[in-house]
Amino acid sequence: MYFKSLWVTYLTLSCFHILAWAAENTDPSSFNANDTLHRDVVIIGGGSSGTYTAVRLKDYNKTVAVIERNSQLGGHAETYVDPNTGYAMNIGVVVFAHLKVVTDYFARFDVPLTTLSFDQSVEYVDFSTGKAVNYTPPSAEAFGTALAEYAAQLEKYPALQGSFNLTYPVESDLLLSFGEFVAKYNLGDMVPQIFITNQGYAPLLNISMLYIFKYLNSDQINSFRQGYLTTVHHDTQELYRKATEFLGPDVLTDSTVLSVDRSGTGPVQVVVQTPAGRKLIVAGKIVITPPPLLDNLGGYDLSDDEKTLFSQFVANGYYTGILNNTGFNISMSAVGPNQPYDVPQLPGPYTFSINQGLTQVYYGSPHVLSEDDVKADILATVRRIQEARGIPTSTTPEWLAFASHAPFNLMVSNEAIQDGFYKKLFALQGQRHTFYNGAAWHTQDSSVIWQFTEDYILPILLASL
Structure with a gap:
């Protein structure tokens, strides 16, 4: 006592x-x-x-x-600069919409913009096995048709463009998962591209349409059609x-x-x-x-x-980085064989992009993970791909840069x-x-x-x- x-x-x-x-x-x-x-x-x-x-x-x-x-x-907005060449690579924010507020902001600080060019060859790989898969994404025409139908649905909610302006009771479509919405409006041909575009949104097909409409907004749709803006010097x-x-x-x-x-x-x-x-x-x-x-x-x-x-908020995990010594010579995008719309299951890396001989990696997760766990998972995936391709594994990949963008995409139920x-x-x-x-x-x-x-x-x- x-x-x-x-x-x-x-x-x-x-x-x-x-x-x-x-x-x-x-x-x-x-x-x-x-x-x-x-x-x-x-x-x-x-x-x-x-x-x-x-x-x-x-x-x-x-x-x-x-x-x-x-x-x-x-x-x-993080950038890695190669100490040997001085070449800059964005490992965070890369693209911007065609908005006056964007062009004015960059212009006042004399930072030139250009239209982003997508000119890399991409190979589709099942990252769970490391093996290439026979996969053909929807054609540009099919994607455009699906995107137009999506845009028509988005136009029903103009108030969402500026904020979380909701009417009550909340419209039922806003509470559908993206997967349910895609099935309802026959939008399957846009899913593979949106999986890449909506970086860090995981699991994509389970996310409520309120958050999809917020991110894949009218400015994003215009950027799909006009091309995204990015910095001339690759350096946000x-x-x-x-x-x-x-x-x-x-x-x-x-x-x-x-x-x-x-x-x-x-x-x-x-x-x-x-x-x-x-x-x-x-x-x-x-x-x-x-x-x-x-x-x-x-x-x-x-x-x-x-x-x-x-x-009440929950968050996704989103991570990026740059590796050398991977032995990769082509960019790779993850697909999930036997998964809906071939979208791979996450957590995991979903893109390896070759830039100036280095390997940029993008990783998504339904929840926040430790940096050590993310790095270990990425290196394990690199090893699987190396083994599947017969790439010598005597040299260990080295991290040149790593960025955690978590917590990302805050949501509520x-x-x-x-x-x-x-x-x-x-x-x-x-x-x-x-x-x-x-x-x-x-x-x-x-x-x-x-x-x-x-x-x-x-x-x-x-x-x-």
């Missing part, structure tokens, strides 16, 4: 000290002037949405601070390097959020660990852009509503969608001095996220300042 009392007392005092530490470390008086930044808006996350929001706020003469945990801005990071120069000292890279205090009627207070020590940012508003999963938001003073909503999840989610915008941006609030597509920022986030954010 005495021991238990001491233990309870110890826990009580420990909690008191933790709370006191947190209070002390968000109190402006505990930071000297050099370690305190006063801004109109603090932006957490310097990925696609965070960087664009910061740039545009500065255009409106607002002061900003961008907190980025990585050493560079850009999020999924070029845009973010120049954005970093524009934002200057307002960017804090290699920095993590320790605590967020949005509780008062006054400004938001964010304590950040930077390479130069702890900083306090005092801002009128906060924009939060990381995927809103509870594991991502440690130190945030989440409300009960935020916790309830964010806890059909029951949550029907119960008004997205109406409740968007009701958080503006509460407690907080605005949310990023893929979870629209889709995994920089082009439409930038348009969403222009049409939705900036107007309500600027009106609140």
Whole structure:
């Protein structure tokens, strides 16, 4: 009994000290002037949405601070540069839609765009065995016919183009799985191409049509027809390097959020660990852009509503990388013999693409995996293909670059969608001095996220300042 009392007392005092530490470390008086930044808006996350929001706020003469945990801005826009040749290869965001917001953004930073060329020969392989298969994808004409029918169905939901604008009760087609929708409207000839295009969406045929319509939107369809835009220098990071120069000292890279205090009627207070020590940012508003999963938001003073909503998200896993010494001399795409529409089962790699003699790999999973597990699975697949082709295996493939884009494609259940999840989610915008941006609030597509920022986030954010 005495021991238990001491233990309870110890826990009580420990909690008191933790709370006191947190209070002390968000109190402006505990930071000297050099370690305190006063801004109109603090932006957490310097990925696609965070960087664009910061740039545009500065255009409106607002002061900003961008907190980025990585050493560079850009999020999924990662680039590998061959140290021997200087040749750049995108291993994250590659393509963009034909939108004015896209061309204007790249033009202001003098980053040239061109139409992406698909000129590689591809061999179809069963990655589970490593053996080539006799497979012929649907013809371009058949794909175009199916895509036109899909577009006709998409046109029934114009409000989805800009946001999660749903009517209730939710239309039944939006709750069908992609596989059910394909069967209903006879769209099988588009499935193999969409499997490659909707990178990271797994298992593709099981995903609700709400999320398929969000990603495979009218801008994507136009890009299928006109060709996607990509950077001339194969280097999407070029845009973010120049954005970093524009934002200057307002960017804090290699920095993590320790605590967020949005509780008062006054400004938001964010304590950040930077390479130069702890900083306090005092801002009128906060924009939060990381995927809103509870594991991502440690130190945030989440409300009960935020916790309830964010806890319902599930995410896919999406990973990319570059290998050498594979012995591959042709690009390969995975097919799944005896699977519906020949779509391979995931988790697993689904494309090996040859670029400058190196092997780029794309890997998808229905759920988030550890990087070690993904790498091991990829190398095991490489070995199977090598053995099936008689490629000498004396040289071990080497990782030159690897990028985890997980958590990817945040979704909730059909029951949550029907119960008004997205109406409740968007009701958080503006509460407690907080605005949310990023893929979870629209889709995994920089082009439409930038348009969403222009049409939705900036107007309500600027009106609140």
